[in-house]
Each structure stands twice: as C-alpha cells, then as structure tokens.
Amino acid sequence: MEDKVVLLDFWPSPYGMRVRIALAEKGIEYEAREENMWDKSPLLLEMNPVHKKIPVLIHNGKPVCESLNIVQYIDEVWSHKSPLLPSDPYQKSQALFWADYVDKKVFNFARQLWRAKGEGALNKEFIECLKIIEGELGDKLYFGGQRFGFVDLALVPLTSWFYSFEVCANFSIESECPKIVRWAKRCREENQSVAKSVPDHQKIYGYVLFLKEKYGI
Amino acid sequence: MEDKVVLLDFWPSPYGMRVRIALAEKGIEYEAREENMWDKSPLLLEMNPVHKKIPVLIHNGKPVCESLNIVQYIDEVWSHKSPLLPSDPYQKSQALFWADYVDKKVFNFARQLWRAKGEGALNKEFIECLKIIEGELGDKLYFGGQRFGFVDLALVPLTSWFYSFEVCANFSIESECPKIVRWAKRCREENQSVAKSVPDHQKIYGYVLFLKEKYGI
Numbered sequence: 283m284e285d286k287v288v289l290l291d292f293w294p295s296p297y298g299m300r301v302r303i304a305l306a307e308k309g310i311e312y313e314a315r316e317e318n319m320w321d322k323s324p325l326l327l328e329m330n331p332v333h334k335k336i337p338v339l340i341h342n343g344k345p346v347c348e349s350l351n352i353v354q355y356i357d358e359v360w361s362h363k364s365p366l367l368p369s370d371p372y373q374k375s376q377a378l379f380w381a382d383y384v385d386k387k388v389f390n391f392a393r394q395l396w397r398a399k400g401e402g403a404l405n406k407e408f409i410e411c412l413k414i415i416e417g418e419l420g421d422k423l424y425f426g427g428q429r430f431g432f433v434d435l436a437l438v439p440l441t442s443w444f445y446s447f448e449v450c451a452n453f454s455i456e457s458e459c460p461k462i463v464r465w466a467k468r469c470r471e472e473n474q475s476v477a478k479s480v481p482d483h484q485k486i487y488g489y490v491l492f493l494k495e496k497y498g499i
Numbered sequence: 500m501e502d503k504v505v506l507l508d509f510w511p512s513p514y515g516m517r518v519r520i521a522l523a524e525k526g527i528e529y530e531a532r533e534e535n536m537w538d539k540s541p542l543l544l545e546m547n548p549v550h551k552k553i554p555v556l557i558h559n560g561k562p563v564c565e566s567l568n569i570v571q572y573i574d575e576v577w578s579h580k581s582p583l584l585p586s587d588p589y590q591k592s593q594a595l596f597w598a599d600y601v602d603k604k605v606f607n608f609a610r611q612l613w614r615a616k617g618e619g620a621l622n623k624e625f626i627e628c629l630k631i632i633e634g635e636l637g638d639k640l641y642f643g644g645q646r647f648g649f650v651d652l653a654l655v656p657l658t659s660w661f662y663s664f665e666v667c668a669n670f671s672i673e674s675e676c677p678k679i680v681r682w683a684k685r686c687r688e689e690n691q692s693v694a695k696s697v698p699d700h701q702k703i704y705g706y707v708l709f710l711k712e713k714y715g716i
Contacts, residue, residue: 332631346592348599358588371575375563382565
C-alpha cells in the first residue's frame, strides 16, 4: 500500500512547523491542509476530538496528535532516513527530556509574549528558560552534537517568532542568548528542511499585527 | 557491569509511584532513597538541576528525569520482560498520547483538588477529564486491551488519591466514573507491581491531613 499522508496545519504555528520539518527531513510527500483556527474543519474535530488542535498527521486514515508525539511517530515509521532521535536509550531519554522542557517551559512562556506590553517579569521568566536551554546547547553545533536532531526540531520553530517577541515585549533576545540566536541561524542556513518549513520573521510579525488588531491589544 | 539503579522518590507522589510500578514490572532491583520535599538532598539538586523534582532514576550514575520519560527509558533498557509500550508505532503513538493527556489534564486538575473546598468548577473540570479517559478505556480490561501497560501505569497512581479528593472536594468519583473505579481495583488486584507500589488510600489521606495542617488549609 502506498502511504497516504495528510497534515492538518496552520502556517504560523510552531507546533505545525515541527511536523513540517520532520516530514521534510524524511522526504515524505504529503497533502497539507490549512486550517482556519476560528472556524475549525469537521475533519480536524473528528481527527482530534480531545484537544481540537493542529497539527494532526493522518497516516492512511489514522490520526496522530500532539506535535512531539507526531514527530516521534514519523521518526519510527520512516526510520530509514535522517534519524531524529538517538537510538541509544540514554541519549534518547535526554533528547526527550529537553524537548519536553521546550514544550512545558519555553513555549509556555512564549505563548504569552506577543500579548505582552513589556512586563518585566514575563520577559525575565522567558529569558531564564531560554538561558537554561542555551546552557544545554553549550558550544555544540546542534543539541545532539554535529547533526540536526529532535531537540533542534522542537525549538527552532519558535525562533521565527523571536522578532515579534522582541518588538512586542521590548527586549533583546540576541543580547541575552547569543548562542541560541547563532544556533537558530545555523539551523536555517544548513538545513533545507528548516528553511522551507519555518516562515520568515517578518511574515510572523504580520500575523502578530493581525492578531493584535483582531483582539484589540 | 552489573546495573546500579537508584530511585530518588517521595512515597505519596503519583509520579514516583509510576517509576516504582515500572521497576516492579521489570523485576529490577534498586535502592530507593526517600527525599524530604521541604529539604531536598544535594544529590537530588545535582541529578535534576532543571526541575529539582522527584522521581529521578540514577542508572549507573547517570540521571533520567520526568516520570513518563523514566518509564519509557526503563521499558527500552529492560526490554526483555513485561513490555509496557506497544512495539507497533501507531499503537505506541496512541499510548503516548493518552499518557500525555493524563499528565497535562488529569494530573493537572488533580493537583489542586486536595486544597479544594468543594469548588464546583474544579470538580467539574476534573470529572470531565476523567470521563474522557474513561471513554478511551471503554469496556476494555486495560487501556491497551488485555494486559496492564503504559497508560494504566500513568494513571493508576492517582487513584490512591481519589478517596482524599472525594473527602476534600466533596464529590463522588465512583458515581461519575464507575468504569475507572472498577479498572483501578482491577489494576491493584491483578498486578503485584501496582499493589506493592501504590499506597493505600487511607495512608494518602493521612498525608493530606498533614499537608492541610502544615499549610493551614
């Protein structure tokens, strides 16, 4: 049977970007269906009745939900090319730990930043989280060492939002976390999968302006 | 090399119980070190500097943190006995999805319940989450079908707290989610790993009374 892969997606979503990167890394052909977040399709509600959120990967009719779970699934099913998680159980546990940290901490604070009006406390918490993950990166090229992998994929989509965060919340990420900013540039320049899956920061900023107008912020 | 396994734990913690169950399922010998949550040991702070939380599994000197991540690690390293996650990638993705749901939703609401004073809204949210996971259980014996597995392990520790939730927050879980209550009983009665790792509900209630006194609630 030929694989039929459909991705329910929304272009500014860093969660959706993760799955796009994974599919591109593996060279998987798929049909992308753009969702309207303010009028979700019956297909999305049917495929993800619990969270009702994108991204959803529909593989031969069966849904997989939650971005990191989807990426792990893709990595296992299409294991012949571009492994994303290490095969060694300990290394793998560490990659899953840091990806989980990105989800629970970094993304969580980031979610509030575009609404921010320069609150010092929120900026500070976000930067503290980012510094911890920068400490884990250290002087390596990528989180896993020499090659782009699972933790890079988990975090890099958010960097397309950095410019918007800086403008909205009035702080400089580069001056606080220069290694993360250099790493983000490297991810984009050296990996086609990232370059083609993660929108330009100006395009994201345009979306943020749309959001601000929509919600009167 | 013989495996040296140490678990940093705290007896009433449902997160710690998950790891205890996994170690018991696999028949792994380990040294349990009980932590004091109000005066954390230097070892805990060294082994989990990011979250500073139990459980931490220290395997031959190397730490693994976050309960579901630890259980996944145990399942991969000691793969010869009692598999917890399915080997099929799709089934595995579904088990990981539901375990994540238990973490993000069920445990999250539960965490607030012992402090509750019968707030209807919190009880309602908790029961709604529990009903969703009860729907996933359906009429199966266990979440994965005939055998105790990953999702059972993720959820069953919390059932030792159900009696305390019912008393503190003044509602009946059994009348709302009878299948979950029957499943919890089955888990305990048919699995030695659960019976020996999950404390009795009266012991948990004693701990809750201690907490209430400590925090003046």
